[in-house]
Amino acid sequence: MSGKLTYKEAGVDTREAAALVGDIGALVKRTQGARKLHGAFGLFAACYDLSAYDNPVIMTGCDGVGTKLELLLEHDQLEIAGKDLVAMSVNDIITTGGDPLLFLDYIGISKLDKPKITRLIAGMVEYLESCNCILAGGETAEMPGIVPDDVIELSGFCIGAAEKADLIDPTTIEVGDVVIGYASDGIHANGWSLARRIIAANPDEFSEQEIIGLLAPTRLYNDVVQDLKKSGVTPRAMAHITGGGLPENIERIFTDCGADLEIPAITDPALLKLLAHTDEEDRFHTFNMGIGWAIIVKAEDVDTALTAGPGGVVIGNIVPEKGVRVKVKEA
Numbered sequence: 001m002s003g004k005l006t007y008k009e010a011g012v013d014t015r016e017a018a019a020l021v022g023d024i025g026a027l028v029k030r031t032q033g034a035r036k037l038h039g040a041f042g043l044f045a046a047c048y049d050l051s052a053y054d055n056p057v058i059m060t061g062c063d064g065v066g067t068k069l070e071l072l073l074e075h076d077q078l079e080i081a082g083k084d085l086v087a088m089s090v091n092d093i094i095t096t097g098g099d100p101l102l103f104l105d106y107i108g109i110s111k112l113d114k115p116k117i118t119r120l121i122a123g124m125v126e127y128l129e130s131c132n133c134i135l136a137g138g139e140t141a142e143m144p145g146i147v148p149d150d151v152i153e154l155s156g157f158c159i160g161a162a163e164k165a166d167l168i169d170p171t172t173i174e175v176g177d178v179v180i181g182y183a184s185d186g187i188h189a190n191g192w193s194l195a196r197r198i199i200a201a202n203p204d205e206f207s208e209q210e211i212i213g214l215l216a217p218t219r220l221y222n223d224v225v226q227d228l229k230k231s232g233v234t235p236r237a238m239a240h241i242t243g244g245g246l247p248e249n250i251e252r253i254f255t256d257c258g259a260d261l262e263i264p265a266i267t268d269p270a271l272l273k274l275l276a277h278t279d280e281e282d283r284f285h286t287f288n289m290g291i292g293w294a295i296i297v298k299a300e301d302v303d304t305a306l307t308a309g310p311g312g313v314v315i316g317n318i319v320p321e322k323g324v325r326v327k328v329k330e331a
Contacts, residue, residue: 011144013112017142020118023114024117024118024121025041027118028041030125031125032134033132035101037136048134048136055164056162056163057098057164059093059096059159059161059162060157060158061089061093061157062157063088063155064085064156065085065088066193068192069154071192071211071215072084072215077215078116078119078120079119079120079123080215081123082119082120082123082124082126082127083123083124085105085120086103086133086220089103090222091218091221093158093160094131094160094222095168095237097166097238098160099132099161100131101133101160101161102134102158103128103134103156103157103159104135104136104137104138104156105120105121105139106139106155107141107152107154108141108143108153109143109147110146111144120152120154127217133158169237170237170255171255172236173253173318174318175318176299176317177296177297178296178297178299178318179295179296179314179318180294180295180297180306180314180315181263181293181294181315182219182224182294182313183219183292184288184290184291184292184293185217185292186213186214186271187214187271188217188219188288190242190286198274198278202277205273210273211270214270214271219292221309223310224312225238228295228305231308237296241292241293245286245287245288246288247285247324249294251323257319257320257322258319258324259324260316261326261327263289263315264290264329275287
């Protein structure tokens with residue numbers, strides 16, 4: 001032995017990282033069914049052949065899981081973290097009318113942990129497989145001394161494409177159009193800085209089962225979008241309801257109009273406990289309040305649009321007054 005340090009002794013094992021790429025090969029192959037990479041997985045960059053499109057436009061998006069990740073790690077819900085990571089970016093991509101084609105992940109960890117990373121990727125793959133999006137690659141970075149031992153950093157990146165003629169055009173929104181909301185599976189991956197504080201301050205109010213229920217993965221709305229395409233309905237606009245809630249995420253797609261919304265009351269007991277500790281106005285700007293996706297359609301398209309995916313309900317109309325006003329439907 002030379003007595004000189006190796007990279008592994010410094011906390012980074014490149015050979016183990018290379019072996020991990022091979023170990024997850026079967027998971028990666030599951031995402032190459034309807035679509036395939038142009039070239040091999042595992043090269044320095046991923047390629048995709050756009051020749052199936054006549055006049056393609058590409059779109060990109062990136063996101064993370066936010067502070068929800070702390071509770072997901074604490075309660076050993078790694079697969080959900082992987083699903084959240086995918087849904088947060090893919091949902092943004094499909095608001096444009098685009099097809100999610102490629103997804104890449106970044107995982108930062110203090111020491112390579114194959115079982116944990118494999119579970120994260122398994123969650124990603126389950127969602128990616130369901131929307132025909134390829135896991136095209138990613139980066140797993142061992143960062144001893146930078147990332148704490150009980151922490152994992154996560155980021156996700158998605159690339160989509162669409163025919164230019166098929167892009168959603170929010171400038172076509174008109175007064176009298178109808179807003180349809182689609183149910184969320186809980187609070188998804190936004191508002192967790194507030195939710196974590198409430199849970200930490202009131203530990204006796206929330207059981208382990210209730211906390212895990214609140215940690216349900218972000219719903220992937222690709223089924224809604226695909227059903228709309230099959231039905232022939234082209235929405236005026238689509239919105240992924242994330243941080244800022246309904247008011248901010250819907251208002252951002254308007255130019256010179258607004259919306260009056262009335263949403264169904266929340267019935268989940270654990271979520272009602274959580275909301276009881278929040279400001280009555282601020283909660284609408286923090287949580288999705290039961291609506292994770294919204295579309296705006298012409299009045300004549302409402303009945304057809306309501307059949308797209310589960311959980312669709314009319315929640316309001318486009319009005320001349322600027323701004324988005326939200327109230328809860330009375331029982």
